Amino acid sequence: MDLKTLVIILATVFVAVLSFVFAFWLYLWVKKQPAKNKKIAHIGKLIKQGANAFLKKEYMSLLKFAGAGAVLIFVFLPKPLWSEGEKLLNHVVMTAAFIFGMIFSAAAGKIGIMVATIANQKTAEAAKSGISKSFLAGFRGGAVMGMAVVGSSLFGIALLTLVIGYLTKDYSALIGFSFGASGWALFAKAGGGIYTKTADISADLVGKVELGIPEDDPRNPAVIADNVGDNVGDVAGMGADLFDSNVASIAAALVMAASLGSKLGESAFLEMVFVYVALGLLSSMLGVMFARMGRDGNPTRALNIGTYLTTGLFAVLTAVATFFLEFEWRVWGASVVGLLVGVIIGLTTDYFTNDLRKPVRMVAKASKSGPAFTILSGVSYGFLSVLPAMIGIAISALAAFMLCKPLGTASGLEVEAGMFGVAMAAVGMLSIVGMIVSNDAYGPIVDNARGLAEMGGLGEDVIETTDKLDSAGNTVKAVTKGFSIGAAGLTVISLLFAFVIEVNDSAGAIIIQHFDIMNPIVFFGMIVGAAVPAVFSALLMLGVDRNAQRMVEEIHRQFEEIPGLKEGKEGVEPEYDKCIMIATTGALRELLPAGLFAIAITLVVGFVGGVTAIGGFLAGNIVSGLLISLFMSNSGGLWDNSKKYIEAGNCGGKGSEAHKAGVVGDTVGDPFKDTAGPSINTQITVVSLVATLFAELFLIISLFS
């Protein structure tokens, strides 16, 4: 490793450490905000305990998975242990990378929850003294998570690269780190998603629908579980998901940069990746600093300014770096293409979920004819909404490829160079991930704050303020979601390429030169692969359903058996912990069928059709996964905002038939957008992991190939 590269990697480590310091400063800032209300402190403590109980249980389940995964990785990766000339050290590094990938992601989640469960109380109380202070408490709480996620991913990857550079020279260990992140994300995102919707649906069903008590009423035994759910699903789960995407995109780019660099005898590509991600993190820090609002300002505007500022900073800073460090402008172009397409996807996605636009209003209007029309129009717009994002992903991949292809022309490495471009587009899209996570974690914090304000009896004014903050979170989410979905799309395309490199490497020859769609084995894999995201999300939703039924039963029991609960008698408190326990146990239990299915079907396809079928399988899986996750996320957001639009007094307002229909839409949309939709991304990476792990075995044993 030459000096320039070393300096750049160390600088990246420095930026990562800087982000930790920044996160710590934000944490201290949040912590020193005033908190006096005893009731809020009590409930806040219950939420914190519930969240920690879930995390602990999750870690325990994870341990088994991590153990099995580590053993498999140790035996099979980078090549099976029994392969000729295989070095034990490479296996040790790979396995360690996998374990650290899990630990870093889990730690970021833990930090996020720790801050979020403090920030929710501070935000609620700050709302008493005005929206701008309250906003800052919520946003900075979220930003701690944002900095922790990005900082730890850069820190881990940079250190690992140093180990590789000086010790093994085997860059595929980076994929091991990424696999660790994916493994954890499966538990955190899908498990957390089941948890949060179980609690949400049950609380609403018994509370709002059956008994007619308001949201977040402290009499409701599921109300704490609901608030815990926001934290474990939307903070820890979302963080794990984006940690996974971020690490995967950087790892894929680095693996290709290293491969390309070693063939061309230069390290500039590798350096570019580090410079770009470090500048992305720096831009995010600045974005976070400048996201604030005036006393009567608009929280949506404040969040958007932060996001666009980060985007602009990234483009400018990387251009400056590219100029002074004499990097390839084509690569810069590819990542700016990614960034721009991210913005476009975000804006078009916003169109389908923004209550100022036609879709939300049409769905609200259709609700006047009853819930069937809420669903039909929502499904229709949800299906329409996939088009801009899919086209955006397709075009950015194509443009980035074409832009970077010439870099390899002289040396016959056109395809590799082009694919590196695709990976850099993903890196560009995810450059603002620190800001995305900050915005996303802001959502559940202010949502929780609203609940605490209600339960702590802080009065209508405070609730209204937190409502405003909450609604801003929803609007901004649509834009940032565009980035994360687009980047996930580009990243999994890069992972498919990584799979091919892995297989060819593993066989020591070019086994796979192309996956021909006209080859029936590829087609076989493609059709089966396309079915997987649908089945996976169905299993998760059925899991939510089963778990919610258990919890509804428990809520009914409590209202029947605890005297004075229904009437709200002073001093009578429901047994919150029972509901928390049901959500916790159920979430991890119901996660199993979906997870096992995804793993099992990958193995079946591999042993039937070999690596050829697996290529088709991954492609089918990616394509239909993008389609279904976009559909579910967007229609869910659309229904949510439609309901809110009606509640704001349109189409009959609260209590009208349209409102009832809107609530039905929102209830359907909840597991769509918070459980199934966002978990598909994780499903795709897990399937890629399994495919890569077993590639060698598929080469030896398969029915056709």
Next chain:
Amino acid sequence: MDLKTLVIILATVFVAVLSFVFAFWLYLWVKKQPAKNKKIAHIGKLIKQGANAFLKKEYMSLLKFAGAGAVLIFVFLPKPLWSEGEKLLNHVVMTAAFIFGMIFSAAAGKIGIMVATIANQKTAEAAKSGISKSFLAGFRGGAVMGMAVVGSSLFGIALLTLVIGYLTKDYSALIGFSFGASGWALFAKAGGGIYTKTADISADLVGKVELGIPEDDPRNPAVIADNVGDNVGDVAGMGADLFDSNVASIAAALVMAASLGSKLGESAFLEMVFVYVALGLLSSMLGVMFARMGRDGNPTRALNIGTYLTTGLFAVLTAVATFFLEFEWRVWGASVVGLLVGVIIGLTTDYFTNDLRKPVRMVAKASKSGPAFTILSGVSYGFLSVLPAMIGIAISALAAFMLCKPLGTASGLEVEAGMFGVAMAAVGMLSIVGMIVSNDAYGPIVDNARGLAEMGGLGEDVIETTDKLDSAGNTVKAVTKGFSIGAAGLTVISLLFAFVIEVNDSAGAIIIQHFDIMNPIVFFGMIVGAAVPAVFSALLMLGVDRNAQRMVEEIHRQFEEIPGLKEGKEGVEPEYDKCIMIATTGALRELLPAGLFAIAITLVVGFVGGVTAIGGFLAGNIVSGLLISLFMSNSGGLWDNSKKYIEAGNCGGKGSEAHKAGVVGDTVGDPFKDTAGPSINTQITVVSLVATLFAELFLIISLFS
């Protein structure tokens, strides 16, 4: 063409003519059934007029499309007119084939409607004298359509093959015939689908929901339009769809058989296709003859016996023919694989829509918690239901390919031989298409009969009998639907291959050897192609929505402005024709955006990424099209039967909260299963048509390629 081939083709023509004779006999039988009730005759006439009015309008719209299509085909196919050595005669035959493909399909639809609008009255009246006679009237009415569809497709194809064999030797003209069928199917299936659901939803919304009057109440201005819709959507539309699938599968098999045969210097492959399809039609005729029930028998059983008898007969007769005519057993194996997988897909699909099974009952149970849970559980099971069918299609394609591959080994034509196997699996699956169409047309006939019995005041007993017949139709539909979806899947795979042949032929060289998934241009096409079915179905559903709103307005107007209508005053009749007009005009208008979108996006992808992108585009389109159409068809059927299960007295029965939720599910499911889901198949073939037509231009002009 040698004598044996000629005899076999002439024998096929003979079987086709035989089926016409049989259809005519069935028609006469239905016609001579007694009909005395004046009111029924009056309403029956209104339905007939409405259906014919729609058909006429549809034909007019079609004419423009057909004209444009014919000109394009004349200029571009088989190769562009300006190509060297291009013979004008080939263009004339191709264009004529296209036009006849449309005419034959449209004629079969017209015949089907003619009989269905008589059979519905006969079935209603026959129900007075018992279920077995009534069943026979309904079923034989449907069988006329079944025989007309299959007979005319065989007749057309056989004659065209003779023309080709003696005149041009250019078998690609068969694809022209298939394109004609697809073009018509787009109008008939998607347009009819919008029509039928517009009327159904509006009638229910105002009638059942707002006013609380029963289904099929003659006071409802939309009631005739609703019954017309059953005919134009479920009889003519469904017939056009299956005509299209059947013709496409036979044409694809013949093109490959001819290409393979000419290279191997033998005509046995071509002969096999004709022998098999002729025997399939013969088996269907026998199946129709034997589908009858005892006085107290079970209509479901009667229909199933017919289907399984046909299946068995086909397997046995083709085995006998293969033995005596010394055909290849491997090809027989491929078509029996298709047949068996068809049965398996049918049975597993049945699991998800049968009210004796878990999914329907779970959805009914979930309905007790409100409509959101009806939808959530229905969507979940709908997503799950795609798995067996997708795996079935994937496995049958792979197995048929592997089975027939060795036939080409000696001559280096392995891929061609394997692909011929895939086409023959589709032919095998569709061998019982005569029976499928008969069963499918039986559905709307008995549904209409139920309406006529209600409107004609034939009493509760008769309505109950027709209800039983109706429910049998729904159950059996699930099984036959498995065949048609599976076959469509296999056929479009064959069409993809046909596209490649066409491109290579057109360029006079092997331009496309493989569509590599790792090629970003292919991937670009694949992602965009996958989005198309979602957008297409969304546009259709939004069309239904808009059109239904217009009709609801009209119904409201009539109830307000026509004195005595709401009260059911003697002699007061609503203005049925106004509603019929709205449905008719709207259906064809709302069809436009979806159709234009599918065509435009194909052109855009082609001009951006050339034929390479189009290959990926078609693959993505097929895979996601299968996924979405299976999901929509199955979840729609599931909700329908769930509602019926509740209405049968379960989970609270009629009028309960569960029932209301079930009705919501059914309303959502209606356009899923009757408009969007089944139209996707047509969308895929239309896109293939456009891609093939413009392939030559894409070769010349494209941004990347």
